[in-house]
Amino acid sequence: MIGTLLSAAFALFIAFYPMHMEANIPWTIVMVCMVILAALFLAVHAGLQVFAWAPLVKAGRSITPRVADLFHHDPGLRWASWYLTLFPLATFLIILVIALFSNINKIDLLAIWILLLGIAVDVLHYSLKRILKFFNPFNILGMLTQTAKSDVQEDRDMDLHDCIDAISEVATKGIETSSTALPNDALNELQIITRNFLQSAKSIAHWKLKDEQPGNEDKVTYALFFLFQRIELINDKAIEKRLEPVCSTVVTTLGKIAIHAAKFDVSLASYPIHVLGRCALKAQQNNLPDVGVKGNIALLEVAKAIMTETDVTYQEIKEPFAVLINDMHEISKEIFRQNKETDIEELRKPYRLLKEYFTTEKMASHPDTPNILAQLNQVIAEFDALELVLKTIPPLTTEEPKEKPPETQK
Numbered sequence: 001m002i003g004t005l006l007s008a009a010f011a012l013f014i015a016f017y018p019m020h021m022e023a024n025i026p027w028t029i030v031m032v033c034m035v036i037l038a039a040l041f042l043a044v045h046a047g048l049q050v051f052a053w054a055p056l057v058k059a060g061r062s063i064t065p066r067v068a069d070l071f072h073h074d075p076g077l078r079w080a081s082w083y084l085t086l087f088p089l090a091t092f093l094i095i096l097v098i099a100l101f102s103n104i105n106k107i108d109l110l111a112i113w114i115l116l117l118g119i120a121v122d123v124l125h126y127s128l129k130r131i132l133k134f135f136n137p138f139n140i141l142g143m144l145t146q147t148a149k150s151d152v153q154e155d156r157d158m159d160l161h162d163c164i165d166a167i168s169e170v171a172t173k174g175i176e177t178s179s180t181a182l183p184n185d186a187l188n189e190l191q192i193i194t195r196n197f198l199q200s201a202k203s204i205a206h207w208k209l210k211d212e213q214p215g216n217e218d219k220v221t222y223a224l225f226f227l228f229q230r231i232e233l234i235n236d237k238a239i240e241k242r243l244e245p246v247c248s249t250v251v252t253t254l255g256k257i258a259i260h261a262a263k264f265d266v267s268l269a270s271y272p273i274h275v276l277g278r279c280a281l282k283a284q285q286n287n288l289p290d291v292g293v294k295g296n297i298a299l300l301e302v303a304k305a306i307m308t309e310t311d312v313t314y315q316e317i318k319e320p321f322a323v324l325i326n327d328m329h330e331i332s333k334e335i336f337r338q339n340k341e342t343d344i345e346e347l348r349k350p351y352r353l354l355k356e357y358f359t360t361e362k363m364a365s366h367p368d369t370p371n372i373l374a375q376l377n378q379v380i381a382e383f384d385a386l387e388l389v390l391k392t393i394p395p396l397t398t399e400e401p402k403e404k405p406p407e408t409q410k
Helices: 002-015 019-024 027-051 053-062 066-072 075-100 106-133 137-153 157-176 181-201 204-212 217-240 244-264 266-285 289-309 318-338 344-357 369-392
Strands: none
Touching: 002 106, 027 053, 027 075, 027 106, 053 066, 053 137, 066 137, 066 157, 075 106, 137 157, 137 181, 157 181, 157 217, 181 217, 181 244, 217 244, 217 266, 244 266, 244 289, 266 289, 266 318, 289 318, 289 344, 318 344, 318 369, 344 369
């Protein structure tokens, strides 16, 4: 904007200057300078486009091959390219008018060209900054999210899947370099895309579209399963690299997605809940103990959000809560299996808290509550029995038995 403001101020100054200065201007030299500057801008713009491809190819290998496609279809670069191409043409047109028509006000044409020159400086600066953004993986994630948002609004399902695939690829490339910030940011972008997708799918326009086109009701389920496959791949790569923070972010991300799915349709929450439990259990089995604990906490928060943030009065909640309790139980058993000294009360506490949620006025009258409470009581009873067994087992002594003195021969 600085170039535009300065050129506008200078253009206004010479436009309102006394007109007799036109005779003192060497117009031949001015026109030559205009041609040189216009050609210089065109050459610099072409050079930026040419020399950007080598770093773009490198970024495509280290980030995602989608970088080149984003660069080619970037609207900001497209408009900048159009302006920097038209600026030399406008310059030649102004020079032609100045040279052919002696009775025209040349000062006004020069003021217009100076204003166009200032805009061209700002556009060239913007184009350079925009190109440099394609070499930063965090900026690429933001661009992919914006592209996915427009794909959701325009119902371009295949393009949306490509964006999800590209973001997951950025995450896995970051994990290969033992980075945690990049995959964590990618997981957050996937959560944002899922939220926008489910909110858009729930709108009146999309429901009308679903009624008009049979089979659209399966698009949401397919997109979610496509997403879960990529998130599980990220979790597997993080486990392989022993990146526990990334596994924890996977659990948190799936918890948020489960809440978004429950707000769309409570029955749909069973899928992300099960994937959450599976990812947390796999991390726990591979000796990442904090992930299992965070998995149980995330599942508990999902249960609380379903009961408080969604209207479940006339909806069936038995299936998602059955999946949730079963996954929590599997994670708890794996935690105890790896560490026999784990406090049983700490393992039992989430189920008691969940049981308290179902004793509230809102949930006590729900028809599925008795079945859910029965499942909770069964799990709590198992831990009670385990605690009783552990109390009856005598502590193992670590002292070595004393050797008996050799008997003396009589």
